[in-house]
Amino acid sequence: DTGVSQNPRHKITKRGQNVTFRCDPISEHNRLYWYRQTLGQGPEFLTYFQNEAQLEKSRLLSDRFSAERPKGSFSTLEIQRTEQGDSAMYLCASSLDARGLGTQYFGPGTRLLVL
Amino acid sequence: GNSVTQMEGPVTLSEEAFLTINCTYTATGYPSLFWYVQYPGEGLQLLLKATKADDKGSNKGFEATYRKETTSFHLEKGSVQVSDSAVYFCALSSTGGATNKLIFGTGTLLAVQP
Numbered sequence: 001d002t003g004v005s006q007n008p009r010h011k012i013t014k015r016g017q018n019v020t021f022r023c024d025p026i027s028e029h030n031r032l033y034w035y036r037q038t039l040g041q042g043p044e045f046l047t048y049f050q051n052e053a054q055l056e057k058s059r060l061l062s063d064r065f066s067a068e069r070p071k072g073s074f075s076t077l078e079i080q081r082t083e084q085g086d087s088a089m090y091l092c093a094s095s096l097d098a099r100g101l102g103t104q105y106f107g108p109g110t111r112l113l114v115l
Numbered sequence: 116g117n118s119v120t121q122m123e124g125p126v127t128l129s130e131e132a133f134l135t136i137n138c139t140y141t142a143t144g145y146p147s148l149f150w151y152v153q154y155p156g157e158g159l160q161l162l163l164k165a166t167k168a169d170d171k172g173s174n175k176g177f178e179a180t181y182r183k184e185t186t187s188f189h190l191e192k193g194s195v196q197v198s199d200s201a202v203y204f205c206a207l208s209s210t211g212g213a214t215n216k217l218i219f220g221t222g223t224l225l226a227v228q229p
Contacts, residue, residue, distance in 0.1 A: 004158075033216060042119075042204050042219030043159070056214045091159065095215075104208075104217060106151075106159040 002026075004107035006092050012113045013082055020078045021110045025094030032075050033104060034067060035091040036060065043091055049075060050097070082114045117142040121205045121220035128227050134192040136223045138179075138205035141186065146207040148172075148181050148188040149217065153202045162190075162203070195227045 005024045013019050025032050030051050035043035046065070048056045051072035061067075064082075069075040079086055089109045095102035122137040140146065150162040150172070163172030168183035177192045188205060205220040 031215075035217075040221070042206070042221050043217070045216040045218070048214050048216060056216070093159075093217075102215075103161055103164065105161070108158040 004092055004094055004105055006090075006107040006110050008110060009108060010111050010113075012115065014115050015084060016081055018078065018080045019082060019112065020076055021090055021112075023075045023077070023092030023094075023107060025074070025092070026096075026105055029094035029096050029102075029105075030072065031095045031097055031102065031104075032069055033093040033095075034075070034077055035093065037089040037091055037109070038087075046077075046090075079112075082112075084114045087112055087114045117146065117207060117209055117218050119205050119207055119218055119220040121203075121223055123221070124202075124224035126223060126225050128195055128225070130197055130227055130229050131194045132227075134190070134195045134199075134225070136190040136203055136205075136225070138188045138190065138220060139186050140188065140205075140207050142207055142209060144209055146209045148179070149206045149208065150177070150179055150188070150190050151204045151206060151219075153204065153222070155201070159204065195225070197227045197229050200225055200227045 032049040034046040037043040049069040064080045067077045091109045092107045093104040095104045118141045147166045149164045151159045152162045163174040165172040165181035171180045179190045202222045204222045206217045208215045
């Protein structure tokens with residue numbers, strides 16, 4: 001069990017550029033979540049996949065954000081036309097559905113800085 | 116809507132002191148409750164959880180009891196160590212819906228001095 005991995009760990013970009021982050025969940029975990037954490041705050045839910053289906057998106061996820069999980073394995077989160085307000089830690093978590101009680105295991109996060 | 120409120124930090128204690136970090140919640144239905152810990156430079160790790168009223172979660176000397184009557188899930192440890200210095204997050208997951216997304220408090224920074 002290698003845990004949840006995320007790449008890259010750090011990303012610095014200029015305003016207006018596009019960025020893409022990758023999350024590899026624990027193998028066989030069918031649920032995958034994306035959260036965003038800003039300095040001094042707790043993580044906030046962005047979106048959720050069960051297998052390859054994106055079943056819920058937060059209102060925080062503007063139309064500049066898109067997430068995919070092809071084949072129900074790894075997931076990508078893309079931010080288009082980045083803004084300084086997008087600077088945050090982006091966290092991925094996965095869980096194994098057990099009547100909705102599966103514990104979420106988090107990756108180390110991708111820290112984004114938009115200049 | 117569902118929400119979590121936890122005591123503001125930082126909390127500064129001497130080694131071997133008793134720790135309490137307060138957490139209260141607002142939720143419909145019967146949420147599961149969690150404490151996650153974030154050590155410096157690392158990701159969130161599950162510390163303990165409780166899935167129904169009066170359950171006690173425990174791990175590494177930390178404990179928290181799910182109190183439905185007071186809507187609380189306070190974290191306690193009898194004797195803290197320097198290595199416990201971290202940010203602690205209280206969270207809930209509503210089992211009423213399909214998503215089971217986590218809703219977090221703002222976190223409490225614990226600093227333990229030798």
